[in-house]
Amino acid sequence: MSSSNVVHLNRIAPRMDAAAYKTYAVVSPIGSHFRRGTCAETHCPHYLNGWRTRIENLTPDLLHTATHSGRQYTVMQVAEGESYLVFPAGQPCFRAAEHRVRLDREPLYIVRDGDHRGNPRGTRARQHLNPANWVEDFSEHQQKLADEIKKG
Template identity: 40%
Template sequence: MQPLNRVDRQLLAPGAYQTYSISQPPDTLVRTACEQAGCVAWARGWQSTIDESTPLGQQQAAYIRSQAGRTFREQRTGAGLTVFIFEARQRCFTDHQTRPQLYAVRDGDWRGNPTGRVRQHQRAADWVEDFGEHQLRLSDQQQKG
């Protein structure tokens, strides 16, 4: 676990502070897009080699050709196998899962939240922007004295 960053001496009451946190629920998995999961197949493309001489291979090839909704090229090997070559930047066939991250901003510090106010950002970029704006306000206040 990462060490906490706390000021040694608190000069103001807890309500004068804001706490920014990122956490993950311990037992929660959500389906995620290939790009968010860091999927190599999504980034580089991939190949699926199918043996259409078997019933399973025939079903797989039929699905790819008519229902998969992916962009691909098709080639035959000398051994009679079908190779489907899929372009990069499209959803692969794996169901990726990840633990969601919760981006929160609450009033107060480690001693408590006197107002009870907690804001939850939906995107990391929004949380980062909020944090940056807060830092600028603190810097401006410090310069004014």
């Protein structure tokens, strides 16, 4: 990887070993908190407004797929060498299978040992059953860190 592609984060240097820290997260995994949704359910802009695709940017296979997909379209010729397939609103887009709708589920309240440097003890993540317990765990851990910092 070239140095121009490296992302440098500005992190405060930790005062203690990674084992002294915990990482707190509130997550909603796609597999358990979302389901596939239709273009209409997700308010897909292509479904709502229609879309166009430049023909010259498509490979022959993609052009065949687009024109034989069962979707309505017209060909719009703009200039020599510039034409578009124009798909009107109200039909599924080509990424309809990727649309997700959030389920009415509480997020997961997760606590992992360690920090961005890793989990040196290799312990399993813990999941709290409600946000109040997660906040209490966070508060207690913050107090432990403050006490350790005071000790020096």
